[in-house]
Amino acid sequence: MATIDVSDRSIYERTIGIEHDPLELPRRHLDERGREIAPDLIALMGDTPLVALDRLSSDVPPTLVAKLEMLNPGGSVKDRIGISMIEAAEAAGELRPGGTIVEPTSGNTGVGLAIVAARKGYRCQFVVPDKVSQDKISLLRAYGAEVIVCPTAVEPEDPRSYYSVSDELASRPNAFKPNQYFNQTNPQTHVFSTGPELWRQTAGQIDAFVLGVGTGGTATGVGRYLKERKPDVTIVGADPEGSLYSGDQARPYLVEGIGEDFWPETFDPSIVDVWEQVSDAESFAMARRTAREEGLLVGGSCGTALVAARRYAATQPADATIVVLLPDSGRGYLSKFYDDTWLAEHGFVEHTSGAGTVGDILSAKGEQLPPLVHLHPDETVAAAISLLKEYGVSQMPVFRDGVHDGARAEDVIGSVRENALLDAALRDGELMSRPIVEVLQPPLPVVATDEEIDQVLGELSAGAPAVVAQHDGRAIGVLTRADVLTFLAGGAS
Numbered sequence: 066m067a068t069i070d071v072s073d074r075s076i077y078e079r080t081i082g083i084e085h086d087p088l089e090l091p092r093r094h095l096d097e098r099g100r101e102i103a104p105d106l107i108a109l110m111g112d113t114p115l116v117a118l119d120r121l122s123s124d125v126p127p128t129l130v131a132k133l134e135m136l137n138p139g140g141s142v143k144d145r146i147g148i149s150m151i152e153a154a155e156a157a158g159e160l161r162p163g164g165t166i167v168e169p170t171s172g173n174t175g176v177g178l179a180i181v182a183a184r185k186g187y188r189c190q191f192v193v194p195d196k197v198s199q200d201k202i203s204l205l206r207a208y209g210a211e212v213i214v215c216p217t218a219v220e221p222e223d224p225r226s227y228y229s230v231s232d233e234l235a236s237r238p239n240a241f242k243p244n245q246y247f248n249q250t251n252p253q254t255h256v257f258s259t260g261p262e263l264w265r266q267t268a269g270q271i272d273a274f275v276l277g278v279g280t281g282g283t284a285t286g287v288g289r290y291l292k293e294r295k296p297d298v299t300i301v302g303a304d305p306e307g308s309l310y311s312g313d314q315a316r317p318y319l320v321e322g323i324g325e326d327f328w329p330e331t332f333d334p335s336i337v338d339v340w341e342q343v344s345d346a347e348s349f350a351m352a353r354r355t356a357r358e359e360g361l362l363v364g365g366s367c368g369t370a371l372v373a374a375r376r377y378a379a380t381q382p383a384d385a386t387i388v389v390l391l392p393d394s395g396r397g398y399l400s401k402f403y404d405d406t407w408l409a410e411h412g413f414v415e416h417t418s419g420a421g422t423v424g425d426i427l428s429a430k431g432e433q434l435p436p437l438v439h440l441h442p443d444e445t446v447a448a449a450i451s452l453l454k455e456y457g458v459s460q461m462p463v464f465r466d467g468v469h470d471g472a473r474a475e476d477v478i479g480s481v482r483e484n485a486l487l488d489a490a491l492r493d494g495e496l497m498s499r500p501i502v503e504v505l506q507p508p509l510p511v512v513a514t515d516e517e518i519d520q521v522l523g524e525l526s527a528g529a530p531a532v533v534a535q536h537d538g539r540a541i542g543v544l545t546r547a548d549v550l551t552f553l554a555g556g557a558s
């Protein structure tokens with residue numbers, strides 16, 4: 066990047082509007098006949114509106130305002146850096162006609178780059194790990210980009226790995242890797258576009274700006290601009306629990322696009338004045354609430370930023386104006402946290418309270434429910450396997466000898482589990498003729514029929530493969546994850 070003068074304002078003209086200074090006027094595109102027709106989609110990137118969040122701020126003193134970045138043509142804040150990273154590379158001669166843009170990305174930056182590549186006739190190659198959802202791959206391909214899916218189960222040095230493939234593609238002639246985590250055009254874009262827009266739109270009346278930090282480009286650029294204008298403005302970083310930025314120990318989390326386990330070149334941490342740590346559960350619940358109360362369908366990282374904004378707002382006076390950046394829309398997450406089943410599968414169970422009881426799930430299974438199928442300790446592994454197969458189940462309780470129907474908790478001495486049998490079979494060729502007492506697993510957790518579904522989900526997300534339902538102290542059925550999810554899906558429709 067050394068050859069690019071990132072502070073050369075002319076690079077950013079397309080992002081900040083050709084005819085108007087962003088400090089003076091909202092962008093209008095007039096064609097040569099005086100009509101309001103934009104020359105192309107790229108010209109419509111940036112200049113996103115602000116909207117007051119009156120419902121979400123009814124219980125906090127300040128005015129809470131959202132910057133709607135999902136209204137960019139590619140659906141996210143990343144449109145802004147897609148165009149400027151490409152035009153900066155063109156200006157520096159790093160990207161020439163017929164060139165190829167190579168970036169390891171599966172997300173919003175890919176879309177921003179793909180739109181510009183489509184308009185300007187560049188080839189786009191995105192390298193993604195194989196855990197990326199098919200929807201994201203399809204979205205990038207829809208814009209004409211090539212998507213190369215790399216196995217995650219290989220070492221980084223392996224020639225098939227994500228890193229090796231993107232390095233190899235980027236080293237080919239006339240290939241350009243924007244590299245959003247290193248490219249200083251990224252933060253600088255926000256110094257020239259997002260920062261001045263916010264200043265103009267709020268007429269300088271902005272006391273705090275709240276946002277999630279991914280590459281840090283938005284925070285660094287907007288923060289630098291706003292602090293130049295108003296040194297006492299507060300930049301609040303909204304960070305997922307499990308991200309390094311706010312001082313947590315790096316560990317996996319589910320919110321996408323923000324937080325990191327390393328410090329990118331594009332982030333100046335001194336720009337953030339206050340960090341707020343937000344859990345996945347809080348982020349997803351807030352995103353869903355925003356859709357229902359404000360009519361704004363927002364992504365998961367918007368939920369994170371909104372939780373942080375509300376928490377910070379609760380400490381501020383009534384005349385304060387707090388602006389929160391909403392980077393993308395909820396459309397990309399309909400099969401994730403907007404889906405009740407996905408939420409339940411990932412252990413986010415609050416929404417199921419009041420959904421029903423253990424007894425309700427059992428009744429919903431209805432006539433499929435045989436008297437509780439069980440095994441006894443002396444039966445052979447072969448017999449256990451044939452019973453598991455006959456009932457299409459993966460685990461079964463084991464009752465004390467002589468106990469059949471109406472087992473009490475103390476009569477359930479353990480369980481047989483398909484995966485444990487498989488492991489044992491690999492080690493022991495004689496396993497089939499052995500009694501199951503030799504491969505006995507601990508009993509399944511017991512829940513009473515009048516307990517809430519939350520109770521079952523709690524046991525399942527703590528690792529139990531199934532639970533035994535008990536009525537009047539007697540075991541009457543086994544409930545699996547599939548039983549609970551089928552019930553919730555049916556209950557929700």
Ligand SMILES: Cc1ncc(COP(=O)(O)O)c(C=O)c1O
Pocket residue numbers: 142143172173174277278279280281282283284321322323364366392393
């Ligand atoms: C959904 C979402 N939110 C927030 C961000 C953070 O923006 P930045 O990379 O400028 O810090 C990103 C970046 O990828 C994102 O995709």
